[in-house]
Amino acid sequence: MKLRTRFLSAAFDWRITDDLLLQVNVTDRDYKKLGNPSSWSFAPGAVRPSAKEIDNTRIWGQHWERNHYQNTRYGANLRWEAAPWLTLRAGWMQSDSERGYADGVSNTFQADGSFTRSGRFFGPGVDTMNQISKDTRAQLFGDFRFETGTISHQVTAGVQYHKDWSVRYSNGWAPYVTVFSDGHLEDGPRYVDRPVVAPFDRGARNATWTDTRTTFTVGDDIRLDERWSLLAGLSHSTIEVRSQGWSTPPYEESAVTPTLSLIYKPLPAVTTYVTYMESLEQGGTAAEQFGGAPVVNAGESMKPMVSDQIEIGAKWSVGGMLLSTALFQIDKSLQYYDISDPAAPVYVQDGRQVHRGIEFTAFGRMAERWSLIGGLTLPDAKVKKQEQNPALEGKHPTGTAERLAKLRVEYDTRWLPGLTLVGGVQYTRHRYADQMNTDRLPAFTLFDVGARYATTLAGRPLTARLEVQNAGDRRYWNNGSEVGEPRTLTFSLSTDF
Structure with missing residues (x-):
């Protein structure tokens, strides 16, 4: 595998007056990779192998497969303390991206234990799926501070705007081509020459997709006294989708959603709260393939739903x-692939998924030279209100672990000022890769170790970081289609100018 990356970033702050601050930032990223790792899918009747059988230090894709991503992002923020009781904030960001990749190439396990590799290829000169995307965001808010008797208020009102726009070829999907059909894990990766394919007419490059979201918000942070406060707000959101050359019909959905938080401080160091909030969430989009089979409604986007x-x-x-610590419940829409016919999966929006649980977190400096950040989440997620497939009710949503734990500890050494030793552990309990909860992904634990050294060079601060991720070289299923990364060594230097 060959990898070439370039990342440039610049930020500029200008205090125009004592009350007016302008911030400008620009980033540019170029990422090119030749020789992609593979995703894995499963034909009807196939059994998921143990991740231990897949050597994740080797590339299971092909050396001629490539991925190219280029992104330029630039934006500005303006903050004006117009008066003691008024602050105005404005922001704008533009992101321009272009992707080129061999689309839909993956390995598929068969019922006999072998695996095949297939994908879409376009022929010389047009052998990558090119997509141009533009992302524009803007916001304008005002913060108003005043008092009514003994009660203080900070009212925030404003608008947020977000628009995604993309261009693809009108005939985006070439026919599937089988690269090979008799691979076996015990033989390791199999490398072959790129298939020779006939020319494919991709049509005009004007099939566009536009996704626009506008949100008007007003909220009041009310301080009743030293112990009690209240946060109340309303948002009006509109999501509008327009497409050409895709299966999604145009639609426009709006909703008014509330937010309400009651906060009580029984002691100066203790804060308790109860919060209720709603939001209008964008629906999911059907992938081009699922389980090694083409999706019937590929590219279709589901309508927004309120969570x-x-x-x-x-x-x-x-x-x-x-x-x-927090007790939580999240109720949101459920989108999944209906595989009543495994050869023709359909992406549907049906029912709800309810996530309940308790979460514990801790971070900060626990001793003079010791600091940590950690968390434990005990979720219980279930599917409900199924009309299309009642058998799914009570099942766990795919990819949701029953327990998550993370801990990262840092120690500032005595023998070398500026040197910090770092260690971390992450535990993920088993999850399910299918809606019926028959394909269970085993639990796994990962360990990281490393060090950070802060010093100065030519009067400038310099920080060196060295870390070994997955130090135990654990092989595991990261999700239903990808094997986790092997032991990885990273090194970086950073400075301020």
Whole structure:
């Protein structure tokens, strides 16, 4: 595999007056990779192998497959303290991207234990799926501070705008071509020459997709006294989708969603709260293939749905640590692939998924030279309100682990000032890769170790970082179609100018 990347970033702050601040930032990224790792899918009757059988230090794709991504992002923020009681904030960001890749190339396990490799190829000169995307975001807010008697208010009102726009060829999908059909894991990766394919008419490069979201928000942060406060707000969101050359019909959906939080401080170092909020969420989009088969409604985007969340929690500041715990419930729409006919999966939006659980977090400095950040989440997610497939009710949504834990500890050494030793552990309990919960992904634990050294060079701060990720070289299924990364060594240098 050959990888070439370029990343440039610049930021500029200008204090125009004591009350007016302008911030400008620009980033440019170019990423080129030759020899892609493979995703894995499963034909009807195929059984998922153990991740231990897949050597993740080797490339299971082909050396001639390539991926190219280029992105330029630039934006500005303006903050004006117009008066003691008024702050105005404005922001704008533009992102321009272009992707080129061999689309839909993957390995598919067969019922007999072998695997095939197939994908879409366009012939000389047009052998990558090119897509141009533009992402524009803008916002304008005002913060108003005033008092009514003994009660203080900070009212925030404004608007946010977000527009995605993309261009693709009108005939985007070439026919599937089988690269080989008799691979076996015990033989390792199989490398072959690129298939010779007939010319394919991709049509005009004017099939466009436009996704626009506009949100008007007003909220009031109300301080009742030293212990009680209230945050109340309303948002009006509109999502509009327009497409040409895709199966999604145009639509426009709007909703008014509330946010309400009640906060109580029984002690100066303890904060308790209860929060209820709703939001209008964009629906998912059907992939080009699922389970090794082409999706019937590939490219179709589901309509937006309203989700709601309830959370009850507490935060405690003790020493240099912040400890928190929260009970939560999230109720949102469910989108999944209906595989009643495994050879013709259909992406559908049906039913709801409810995520309940409890979460614990801790971060900060626990001793003079020791600091940590960690968390434990105990979720319980279930599917409900299924009309198309009632058998799914009570099942766990795909990809949702029953337990998640992370801990990262840092130690500032005594023997070498500026040197910090780092260690981390991450645990993910089993998850399911299919809607009926028959394909269970095993639990896994990952360890990271590393060090950070901060010094100065020519009067400038310099920080060197060295880290070994997945130090135990654990082989695991990262999700239903990808094997996790092997032991990886990273090194970086950073400075301020």
